[in-house]
Amino acid sequence: MAKSLSAFTYLTFDVVGTLIDFEGGIKDCLAAIAAEAGVTVDGEEALTLYRAERYAAVAGRFPDDLVRVYLAIAPKLGLPVVTACGERLRESARTWKGFPDSADALARLAKRYRLVAMTNARRWAFEHFSEELGNPFYRSFTTDDTGTEKPDPAFFEQVFAFVATEGAAKEDILHVAQSQYHDIGISRTLGMTNCWIERRHAQNGYGGTIAPERVTVPDYHFTSLAALADAVEKGSH
Structure with missing residues (x-):
């Protein structure tokens, strides 16, 4: 009892x-990047890829590590593999609801x-x-x-x-x-x-x-x- x-x-x-x-925040940011690149992203697929990468042995502190995570998962999602987009994902934490x-x-x-x-x-x-x-x-x-x-x-x-x-x-x-x-x-x-x-x-x-x-x-x-x-x-x- x-x-x-x-x-x-x-x-x-x-x-x-x-x-x-944070899941909504990450999906929203990735969707915005995808829209600008002329592609679409499945939010749950993105979270699955994020989860696997976020817990890699080389993971750093959160949310700074989102730059590295983005660069790792972007090719699998068809997103631009550029550091600026990873930094955008990291900075999106400032506006998560x-x-x-x-x-x-x-x-x-x-x-x-x-x-x-x-x-x-x-x-x-x-x-x-x-x-x-x-x-x-x-x-x-x-x-x-x-x-x-x-x-x-x-x-x-x-x-x-x-x-x-x-x-x-x-x-x-x-x-x-x-x-x-x-x-x-x-x-x-x-x-x-x-x-x-x-x-x-x-x-x-x-x-x-x-x-x-x-x-x-x-x-x-x-x-x-x-x-x-x-x-x-x-x-x-």
Whole structure:
């Protein structure tokens, strides 16, 4: 039986894919490049190619790595293989949108919890994401701050160390995320209570996110962030 939602002090959030629609942002940018080149791109095919390349051994920090990723996948999509287009994809991160329910749900949740961002994105990109979301975060951790990326336990350990400075522990945290691979599985391993926001519930496959070896059954499971906020306000257990 999961702990009551009222039992937590902190909600920690994955950002890209949970709060920010990076798949939509990437597809929109690639579609625009394709239109200018006189070709069309299948968005889901592009995400599949992106996913495979993004997790290559030579991958760099996100979203800077999108330049390299673009140059690798462009030939397979019939797109111009030019660095400027890769830079355009990277810079598109500055204008990626939140999911329609993200900002409102975060504002509602911020009335009851301390919201902490945990993102594999670099600080420069996170600042744009946070602004898009209404700057709801009490504290934020980016890959620039931690020197690593989820699902590395070291990323989570830095968050645990932070809450300890406020007299709290990981038992006071509910970790909220859409990625089984980056967040839900490892948070379970580390003994956290977790909440899976299954953003792709109506779609097949894993889109731009790497597939997990196995699906972890979460403590809480919703298909939108609004549903989590609703459950909190209703005092759901």
